[in-house]
Amino acid sequence: MNRDIARAAQLLRAGGLVAFPTETVYGLGADASNPQAVARLYAVKRRPADHPVIVHFDITERAFTWARDVPTAARRLAKRFWPGPLTLILKRSALARDFITGGQDNVGVRVPAHPVAHELLAAFGGGIAAPSANRFGLVSPTSAAHVRADLGADVDLVLEGGPSEVGIESTIVDLSRAKPVVLRPGKVTAAEIEAALGEAVAEKASDAPRHSGGLERHYAPRTPVRLVPAYRLDREIAQLKDKVAVLAFSRPDERVEYWLRMPRDPQAYAHKLYAALRELDSAQCEAILIEAPPATPEWVAVLDRLRRACG
Ligand code: TXA
Ligand code: MG
Numbered sequence: 001m002n003r004d005i006a007r008a009a010q011l012l013r014a015g016g017l018v019a020f021p022t023e024t025v026y027g028l029g030a031d032a033s034n035p036q037a038v039a040r041l042y043a044v045k046r047r048p049a050d051h052p053v054i055v056h057f058d059i060t061e062r063a064f065t066w067a068r069d070v071p072t073a074a075r076r077l078a079k080r081f082w083p084g085p086l087t088l089i090l091k092r093s094a095l096a097r098d099f100i101t102g103g104q105d106n107v108g109v110r111v112p113a114h115p116v117a118h119e120l121l122a123a124f125g126g127g128i129a130a131p132s133a134n135r136f137g138l139v140s141p142t143s144a145a146h147v148r149a150d151l152g153a154d155v156d157l158v159l160e161g162g163p164s165e166v167g168i169e170s171t172i173v174d175l176s177r178a179k180p181v182v183l184r185p186g187k188v189t190a191a192e193i194e195a196a197l198g199e200a201v202a203e204k205a206s207d208a209p210r211h212s213g214g215l216e217r218h219y220a221p222r223t224p225v226r227l228v229p230a231y232r233l234d235r236e237i238a239q240l241k242d243k244v245a246v247l248a249f250s251r252p253d254e255r256v257e258y259w260l261r262m263p264r265d266p267q268a269y270a271h272k273l274y275a276a277l278r279e280l281d282s283a284q285c286e287a288i289l290i291e292a293p294p295a296t297p298e299w300v301a302v303l304d305r306l307r308r309a310c311g
Contacts, residue, residue, distance in 0.1 A: 002119065004159060009123040011156050017041060019133040019147045020120050021161025022112040024085045024170045024186070025140035025274070026147050027056065027130030028155065029120075035099045038129055044154045047136045052102040054087050054170075055109050056128045058121035063109040066127060068093040073197050074175050080196040083113035085166050085187045089174040100129055106176040116161040132169060139221055139281075139309070142167050142274045167271035168305055173201070185301040187267065221281035225288045225309045233291050242286035247276055249291055258283040262291075266298045273302065277309060 008018045015037040018029045028045060030037040032055045042049055057063035060078045064070045067090035074088055087110040096107035109127075112118065121128060132140035133147045133155070141147045142164040147155070171186030173193060180201040182190050193201050223245065228236050230249075237244055237253050246252045246259040260276045263269050280288045290306055293299045 004157070005116070005119045005123050008120050008157055008159055009125075012037075012124050012128065015040070016156040017044060017154070018120070019141075019144070019151065019155050019158040020117055020128075020130070021114050021144070021159060021164060022056075022117045022130075023114045023164060024112070024166045024168065025142055025164050026133040026144065026158075026161075027112075027117075027128075028133035028147075028151065029056070029128040029130040031124075032100055032127035032129035033095070033097075035097070038099050041129060041131070044151060045131055045134075045136050047131065049099075050102045052104055052108060053100060053129045053131050055096065055100060055107060056117065056121060056130050057109065057111050058118055058125075060111055062127075063088075063111055064090075066093055066095045066107050066109055067091055071175055073180055073199075076196055077173065077175075077193065078111070081188055081192075082111040083118065084111075085113070085170045086110065087170045087172045087184075089172065089176050089183065091176050095127070106174075108172065110170055114161055114165075116159055120159065137220060139274045139277050140169060142271075146275070146278065163271075163275070165271065166267075167273055167275075168301055171301070185304050187270065187301065189297065189300065191297065220309050220311050221277050221288065223281050223283075223285055223288050225277075225290060225306075225311070227290050227292045227306050227310055229292050233289065236289055240286055240289075243283070245280035245283050245285040245288045247280060247288065247290045249293075252291075258285060266293070266302050269293065270302050270305075273305060 012031050030041040060082050069091045087108050089106050089108050092107040101107050134141050134150045144158050144160045147158050166187045171188040172184040174181045174183050182203045234253050246256050
């Protein structure tokens, strides 16, 4: 076994915090059965104590021991999408205690696909609680360097795993109620979930359980962000007095000093998005203007993150 993995598993057993790569974003991990470790995790994240956190596992069978009721729909989705960028909300078993679920009667579980995450989870052998490894409310990290920049010495170890392939957080599907509901869109689309289940899924009901991804101004850079239709981009740039940063599909007005070109493919866009927002945020401009992608189903997850970045 890789020495870093062995050390990481040892740190987790001792109640430490280990940041690790997943295919979606980097997670900040703690032993999900250890209340002191999870309390420290929340303190470092500066996250309110009543927010639930996702528990990660190496294999499906272990993940399902944290649920007291595993409906057929959960087995189907696990078979089709795990390991992968999908989180299931299920009715909790006694293993998922209040400090993990925010006192709710359900638990979020996920089996990630990244090889380093898998090795760590297998070496640790239990559930690892892991929110994205950023401070509460800021953009999720998609590289080990992002994690170090955000959390620095507050984490005991950061495992290196290259840039996160997917680049945005997992799709969350709530299966704890009568009908499946997508609480957070992601790479796994509602249409793919419907196809796997053979039934319709709703997209975020108003009575959805608390989840911090549902709060306004989440995943946001410090610079004010605005989503602008392509035809209005040059006009809005001209109206700003100070420096402006732009995220666009093609070169904006040539006076714009800070700009990044984004791919026209939604998955390639998601892969680059958070690193791009961080880079433009660091230019300390008056605003970040983002050329709006088309409002079509393939762009749902990216548009969700862009709207949140606008706050
Ligand atoms: O891709 C991901 O999901 C990443 C990687 C590290 O796995 N994790 C992640 O965690 O994005 P976090 O904590 O930043 O966002 C998880 C979302 C939050 O909005 C949280 O409130 C929600 O999942 N959540 C967790 N458990 C829940 C539950 N039992 N019921 C409803 N929402 C839940
Ligand atoms: Mg997060």
